[in-house]
Every structure is written in structure tokens, then in C-alpha cells.
Amino acid sequence: MKKLLGLLLVIFLLVSSVAFGAETPKYGGTLIFGRGGDSVGLDPADVTDGESTRVTEMIFEGLVGFKGETTDIVPVLATSWKVSNDGKVWTFKLRKGVRFHDGTPFNAEAVKFSFDRQFDKNHPYYKYGKWEYAEFALEPLEKVEIVDDYTVRFILKYPFSPFLANLAMFSCAIVSPTAVKKYGADFFKNPVGTGPFKFVEWVPKDKIVLEANTDYWGGRPYLDKLIFRVIPDNSVRWLELQRGTIDAMDGINPDDIPAIKADPNITFYQVPALNICYLAMNVEKKPFDNVLVRRAINHAINKKAIVDAFYRGIGIVAKNPIPPNMMGYNDKVKDYEYNPEKAKQLLAKAGYPNGFETTLWTPPIPRVYIPQPTKVAEAIQADLAKVGIKAKIVTYDWGTYLQKTRNGEHEMAILGWGSDNGDPDNTIYVLLDKDNAKKGVASNIAFYKNDKLHDILIKAQQTTSIPARKRLYESAQVIIKEDAPWVTIAHTSAVAATRKYVKNFSIPAISAIKFTRVWLDK
């Protein structure tokens, strides 16, 4: 018996050493990542699109970052930080011995430079960018002070807890002051940061080549080279992956997902993304000023059927404005169930027994949160017709659509949102608070105003305790569900696929895919 056990143990050890031995990361190799569009620019503070940030996040780093697939904040170029009691002074200790790719030392000076150029109009390098995100990310910031070489202080105009999450965003990355001074307006194509990869070459609409930063403070990446290749057509990109001429890709046709999952040479990845697709009812227009009508519409729409038919495996039905993987998500909220009878009763109670005529606006182009906008609108139109509401579908070109909805010209409009920083404030406050319901510039396009909700959201901005903030957002979701300014339609996931030999690959919830620890088993 003992002998048998001993033998089994030996076999087990052998098998496991083979199995896990293969998992020892290897250095070297080139990974080619196929994507649908080119980067717009490579200055992290002067871009807004995912195709740009996925590259800048490999070259640059911020003081803090997001941890893996969560929205938890972890130190990156800062080692620690503390907040003053009034919540207005944030002091960061910086990592020592870090250098930018051009040899410039990373220090408090570089941090101040990186922020000042974005929001100080008198800064000599302010004129070289549009700084699209500065209004959002640095809104509460009054100034940045250098305490010593490795300590900086951020002075805020008012206490604002989500500021830490803002600092983790791509636009708050630290840039090499030497390089910015050297390249001026052309820094966007000569990026220099502290990140795991160094910039090598950019052939517009074709490829961006990065190479490993062998002096990286966190240990050099496994890959020698990382190439982002633009292949605009989704089917062609998938063919490239099948043939093995690229190693990884995203932007997958929902129709191709079954084939990708079935392919033995391919690994498929799917992670819920932090977004929401919603139908906003303009409460300033009749009959949507009546909460009974809004609830009736919530009961009338068969969300599950819509998600099943038009999101094809990459969406889940949404019941709250924030997705389940975000801090403060309230799972106890009960959604309005699909029930046309109940919808009719509510409409009758509201004084519309025979329904009414209205308009339903839908985006002209697919967005991450709505792959097939017209089809979704048609399904909603059909559902509404069943309860007597005749909705005419309206659409405009994308820029005009956004302008007109901000102006409140719509009655019902479909729109969505992807979180910037993973904080619930960035979804609930932006999209549903009365502060953001000003005609012409509204991001709250339901024009929904509730003072009680406003108090909760402001309190949550000023509270630093995480459990307390969670409770506040949980109660906010209850109020929103009751008042029903929206029909929350869906949250989608991010999907990607790689060849089997690509190891340690994962899709983070909020930031770009990190290639630092990715290695090739071939």
C-alpha cells in the first residue's frame, strides 16, 4: 500500500512538473495584435479613443493605476499617498530610480509638468494639445506643488473622492518633459514615457511597433516586441488569426464567436465591460413627466429578448445604471418585469388608455454598448406598439444626434456610456444628476431632477470611506429605479481572442489590455 502511494505521489509530481513546468514564462518573441482602427495620437493626455489609449498605456504610466480586472486603485509611479482631513490636499510619495525611455529621471518636476501642460493656460506647452479629458479629470484640481524631488501635492478646489480614480485614467499619465520640449506639437508621434514598452515606429493606418523596455522598474516584459496592426475588416482580421499571421485580436463579429470558441488553436476571452446602454425618457416632455407612463414603458419592453437577439452573447440585461462589477452595485433592486398587461394598466391609470404617439431616437452608428442600434430601436418600437404606443424611429448623423439629445429635442432616446475611471460617480452623477441636466450641454438627457438623489451623489463625492460610499450609491439606485427616468437596456462585455500559445493574456475591466506579463509559449 505504501509503495503504491509512493508510486502515485511520484507520478503526480512528474505530471504536475510537466504540466506546470510548461507554464514557466519564456522571454522573447513578437506579439502581433490585430485591431480595427488606427490610433489617433500617442500623447496620452490628448486622445480620447480606445485605439490610442491601448498603445499609450503600454508606453506611459500614471501615479496610480487599476488593478487587473477590477476597478481597485493600486500604486504605480507613486508608492503611497495620503489625503488631508478636509479632503482637499492629496500628497503622493513617488517611486525612486525610475527613468523615462529617453533617460530623463522621473521626479516631482515631471509630474507637475505633465499636469500643468494640460490645465494651466499659461504653461508654454499648453498650446500643443486639445486636452479633451482635462475638463473632466482635472476639474477639481487647483494646482500641483512640488514638495521635494519625490513628493508632490495636489491641491483641490473642493473635496472630491473620485479624484484618485481620475488619476488612474490614461490622460493622467506622466510624460517625459525633455521629450515634450524637444518635439513640441509632434510629441503625439514621438511618445516617451516610463512604461514597460518603448515606442519604435508608427506607419499610419498600418502598424505601431513597440519594443520591450529592458530597464523597466517593474521587471522587463517577456515579449521582445509588440506590434499593433490595423486590419479594418472584422472578418479579415479573424482570418489572419486563424492562419496565425497575427497572435491576438479584438473587434470580433458576434457571428464569428461560435467558430472562435470551437477552434482548438484559439483562446477566447470575454470580460464584462463597465458600460450601460439605456433608453432615456425626456421627463420635461409630456407624457413622460408622468412616472406611471415611464414605469409602463419599463414594463412594456422585453429587454431579455432584445439582448438575446441583438447582443448575441456579449450582453447582459441591465437593471441598474452601473454594471454588476462596479463598486456600489445594488443587486437588491428589483427590475420592472416584462409585462405588457401591467404596462397597459399603468397607461390607463396615467390617463392614456389608448396609448399615444411619440418619437424614439436611436444612434446612427454601432457603439460598444449597442452593436445594432436600428434593430434594437425596431424591437422597442414593436414592443411599445403592443401596448398602444406608436413610436416613430428618428436618427441623425452621430455629431448631430449627440447635439440634439443634449439639447433635449427628443422624447425618447437610446444612448450609452462607458465609464472613464470605474467610479460609480462617473456614471450615476454624470448621467442622472440634476447638475448635468442643463439644456444644450446635458449629459443627463432624461433631464431627470431629484434633489434627494442629488444630495446623496454630492455626499458620495465628498466621502472618502469606501463602505460609506457604497451604501450611498446603493440607495441612489433604489431612487432611480423608482422614478424610472430610463429603461436600462444592457451592459456589454469586451471580447478578444488569441492563439493558444499566448499566455497570461487578460482583458482588464477598465484600462487597456496589459502586455507586460504576456508571454509566448512557442
Added chain:
Amino acid sequence: MYRYIIRRLLIMIPVMIGVSAVVFFLIRSIPGDPAQILLGEHSSEEALEKIRTQLGLDKPKIIQFFYFLYNMIKGDLGRSFLTNEIVSIEIYKHFPATLELTLCSMIFGSTVGLILGVTAATHRNSIIDYITTVISVAGISMPIFWLGLIAIIIFSIKFHILPISGRLDPTITFKAKTGLIILESLIRGDFTVFKDAIYHMILPAVCLGTIPLASIARMTRSSMLEVLNQDFIRTARAKGLPTRKVIYTHALRNALIPVVTVIGLQFGSLLGGAVLTETIFAWPGIGRLSVEAINARDYPVIQGCIIFFAFIFVFINLLVDIIYAFIDPRIRYE
């Protein structure tokens, strides 16, 4: 002749100014605010205002236009709203890819088209004639998107003979000053790059070449038929000249005028970028640049591209007119 060319070149100036004015006001009358599109869902009032000011969109259109005209005369087309890149550099970076693709597909399309057209005309109502008709009808009506995908699936996936997409293997770094990879790698004697570039060129060039091929074949056929019935051909045959010589020297040369016109027109329009071909074959050309610019309402890039296209078109028309004189000595420009 020289005076004619100079006169034609001078006429280009008012044409270009006219095109600029039309383009400038036309694209600004398309709905959609560039700042709004740039910021998407995430725009705030302050951010929109700031960006409109930075892009100069807050000034009256007429003032914007004179600014633009003044800068254009200085040779400055501005910087892209989207990427911040200088527009002439954007064009310089994207146009060579399109030029190379167009040249290759025109070489393919014209050669095959001419051969097919001549053969069809000389073998009228034969099986060859019917096949040519089928090929040209198919070439005109087949969606390039579909043709491209089918070609990729057959030649790249099934038989692994040709690469799927792109201009060059992504792991190869080749900095071509002119942007013309095939030509420059050949001159520099870098045959690895040359071979790879040729491999990458075959599928897109052949697929795109079907469009000019079809119209060239049809035009050659009908033009040849007309010429073949004329008296001087009968004379040539009666003199006892070999058929080959009658067809290729006497008939074809006289049938070429309308064919050259078609080639010129096709060449001009393909140089404007074949968006679908560029998309399917991940070809980093000017077609994709201009369409993406239109979607983003990137005014400087749209203006730059269209003015550039107009220039090319006018220029090619001039070239075609000059070629006429060489083909037909009776044509003289004074």
C-alpha cells in the same frame, strides 16, 4: 505644344481655387460638429467650447475661408483636427500606398483588358468573345468586397500561397522615403522586402484591377470592331500584310484613342483611393484616410484630400490629352 501645356497648367489655378471654395463650404454644411464627434458621449460644455476655439471653428465661416485660402497659397493645408498631424504629411504618408496599388492594378487591368478586347473583336461571336463579355460584365458588377474575401479565402486560407492583407509583413521594418515600397526596395536591392511587397500586392491589385479591366476590355472590343470595318484595314489586308500586323499596328493604334480616355479616367478615379479594397486588404492608403476624415468631420484633412484629388484628376486629363497627340499625329494642340 509647350505653350498649350503651360496654358493648361495655368488654367489649373482657378480650377483649384474653385474646388477649394466648393469643398470648404460644402463640408461645413454637412451636419455634425467636429468637436462634438471628437468628444463623443463624454463632452462637457467647457471642453466643447475650448476645442471649438482651438480648432478655429468659433470664427465666422467666411473668415475661416480666407484664412484657409491664404494658408493654402503658402502651401499650408493646416493640421488634422483629429490627429494633429500636418495635412500635407498625412497625404504624403498615405498616397504612395494608393499610387503603388493603382499602378499595379492598372497595369494588370489594361494589359488583360486590351488582350481580351482585341481577341474578342477579332473572334467576334466566338466562344472567346462570349467569355470576354461575361468577364467584363462580372468585373463591373461584382462587389469588390465579396471578390476580395473570396480571393483571400482561396489563395490565403485554403492554399497558403499569398498573404491575407497588409502591404508588408508587419515584422519587417522598411523605411521607404518615397513610400513606394516595391520601387524603392528594388532600387536598393533589398530583395526580401521586394518579394514580400510583391506577394502582398498580388491579391489587392488583381481584385481592384477587375474594375478597369472590365471597362477597358469592352471599350477595346467596340472600338476595334469599328476600326476593323474601315477601308484602310481592307486595304492593308489586300496589300497582303500579315493579320498580326494588321491588327496590332494598323487597327489597334487607331482604336486606342477611346481606350486611352477610359484608362485615364479609371486611373484618376482609382488614385482617389479605392476605399473598399483598402479596407478589405488593410491597405494603408488615401481612400481610408479620406473616408475616416469625413466620418470624423476632420475638415482640414477632407479639404486637403479633395484638393489633392482634384489636382491629380486635372493633371491626368492633361496627360491623356498629350498622349492623344502621340497616338494620333493628326491631333495637334496650338
